[in-house]
Amino acid sequence: MAENKDGTEKTEEATVKRLQDAREKGQVSKSQDVTTAGILLIGGLVVFALGKTMFVKLRGFFSSAFSTAGQFDFTDANISLYLLSLIKMLAELLLPVFFAIMILVLITEISQVGLKIATKKWSEPETWMKPFKLLSGLKRVFFSTRSLFELAKGSAKILVLGGVAFFVIKKNLEKMIGVVELPFIKVAQTMADVGFEILTKVGGLYILIATADFFWQRWKFKQDMKMTKQEVKDEGKQMEGDQQVKAKLRAMGRSMIRKKMIAGVANADVVITNPTHFAVAISYKQGEHSAPIVVAKGVDFLALKIREVANENNVTIVEDPPLARTLYKLVEVEQEIPEVLFKAVAQVLAYVFQLKAGSFASYSKSDIDENELNVT
Numbered sequence: 001m002a003e004n005k006d007g008t009e010k011t012e013e014a015t016v017k018r019l020q021d022a023r024e025k026g027q028v029s030k031s032q033d034v035t036t037a038g039i040l041l042i043g044g045l046v047v048f049a050l051g052k053t054m055f056v057k058l059r060g061f062f063s064s065a066f067s068t069a070g071q072f073d074f075t076d077a078n079i080s081l082y083l084l085s086l087i088k089m090l091a092e093l094l095l096p097v098f099f100a101i102m103i104l105v106l107i108t109e110i111s112q113v114g115l116k117i118a119t120k121k122w123s124e125p126e127t128w129m130k131p132f133k134l135l136s137g138l139k140r141v142f143f144s145t146r147s148l149f150e151l152a153k154g155s156a157k158i159l160v161l162g163g164v165a166f167f168v169i170k171k172n173l174e175k176m177i178g179v180v181e182l183p184f185i186k187v188a189q190t191m192a193d194v195g196f197e198i199l200t201k202v203g204g205l206y207i208l209i210a211t212a213d214f215f216w217q218r219w220k221f222k223q224d225m226k227m228t229k230q231e232v233k234d235e236g237k238q239m240e241g242d243q244q245v246k247a248k249l250r251a252m253g254r255s256m257i258r259k260k261m262i263a264g265v266a267n268a269d270v271v272i273t274n275p276t277h278f279a280v281a282i283s284y285k286q287g288e289h290s291a292p293i294v295v296a297k298g299v300d301f302l303a304l305k306i307r308e309v310a311n312e313n314n315v316t317i318v319e320d321p322p323l324a325r326t327l328y329k330l331v332e333v334e335q336e337i338p339e340v341l342f343k344a345v346a347q348v349l350a351y352v353f354q355l356k357a358g359s360f361a362s363y364s365k366s367d368i369d370e371n372e373l374n375v376t
Contacts, residue, residue, distance in 0.1 A: 012232050014225035022225060028113040029221035033157075033210035035108045039101055041203030046100045048196055054093050055188065112214070157209060161202050168198045258302065261333055264295035265306050266313040270352045272327060275319040279303035280327040281310065282337070284349055291336040292345050297328050316352045323348070323366040 014022075022028070169176070172194045179187045227235075265271065268281035269292075281296040283289070298306050310317055323344050331337055337345050344366040351363040 010223075010226035010228050010231075012227045012229060014222070014227060015232065015235060017235060018225060018227060023113075027221075029218045030109070030112045031210060031214040031217045033206070033213040034112060035105055037203065037206040037210035038104050038108045040206055041199070042104055043097070043101045044199040044203060047097055048192070048199070050096060051192060057089060057093060153213075157206075160209075161206060164202050164205055165198050168194070168201060172197070261296040261298075262305060262309055265309040265315065268295050268310070268315050270348055271306060271310040271315055271317045272320050272324045272348060273303065273307060273317055274321045274324045277303060278321075278324040278328045279306040280324055280331075281306055281315070282327075282345065282349070289336070291342070292349065293336055294327060294331045294333055297331075297333060299328065316355060318348050318351065318363060320344075320348065320365050 175190060176194060179190050182190065264283070265281045268283045271279055271281045273279045277299055279296075279298055279302075280294055282292050283295045284292040296306055307317060309315075323341075326341065327337065327345075330341070347366065348363070
């Protein structure tokens with residue numbers, strides 16, 4: 001059973017948070033043998049598939065080079081052209097293989113761990129200091145149980161895979177010795193046949209080894225990620241503390257928004273009320289606003305506060321329950337009122353402006369169908 005450095009047993013399965021943190025640090029369940037096996041077998045097959053084309057291009061290049069060697073004029077321009085043609089030929093030969101292997105590596109890596117950048121792997125100070133911790137690194141390499149196990153596993157793989165290659169060569173040894181009497185084309189074909197047999201047998205065996213290593217790495221990672229009972233408790237407290245901090249931050253944010261909203265009531269033109277449950281403060285500055293704007297709104301206690309600030313600042317309060325409810329539910333703070341409410345709000349503002357001008361004015365409540373406006 002897995003243990004901590006202090007000897008406490010890790011009996012609990014890893015939590016989602018622990019697995020996420022480990023993934024962000026680049027700690028994942030991954031078998032390097034899967035990638036190596038893919039490169040060896042599939043990459044090797046790609047090389048053999050392109051072998052004939054590669055051979056033809058090489059033969060054509062060197063045939064042309066040797067046939068014209070006697071007449072070659074060694075000038076700077078000619079040498080440059082020759083080097084460019086050599087680079088182009090090598091690129092045509094090697095780039096397809098390079099891209100095939102690169103895609104293969106991506107596929108094998110992503111298929112094991114998914115596509116996610118380990119953000120914490122390079123952002124934490126410990127990561128940058130690791131190359132300088134030479135003594136502890138050497139101790140880990142040469143004396144840790146894991147390193148010794150990996151060394152034994154690597155040696156076993158070399159012995160097994162080398163043994164397979166040895167038996168294939170031994171089986172074809174007579175054929176390989178006999179190539180000295182064959183034409184060059186036959187020599188290449190014979191050696192390619194032997195190489196292909198080694199590749200398929202060694203690659204096939206490596207696939208089996210990689211499959212076993214894949215499941216071993218998954219089991220080992222699961223064991224390494226296990227937690228002690230105390231670690232689970234500590235993580236729970238930490239998450240609870242984080243939630244409390246977030247709740248406090250949200251509360252502070254709402255408080256700041258309320259304070260800003262209440263401050264805006266002092267500059268409003270009118271507050272429309274329910275009269276007790278809802279209150280909506282509206283401002284309209286001709287030339288600045290294309291339509292009246294809701295500067296504050298509230299229900300119950302906040303509605304009472306809006307009315308108090310309005311009274312303190314001589315802002316007119318108009319009782320219109322249907323309009324107050326509709327504005328509260330349809331319009332957010334600092335938003336313009338919708339066109340469907342223009343007429344009703346304009347009626348309120350006209351009444352308020354007449355009062356401010358000292359003119360006689362009367363006001364009748366808005367005729368608003370709240371059901372028609374989907375206000376519930």
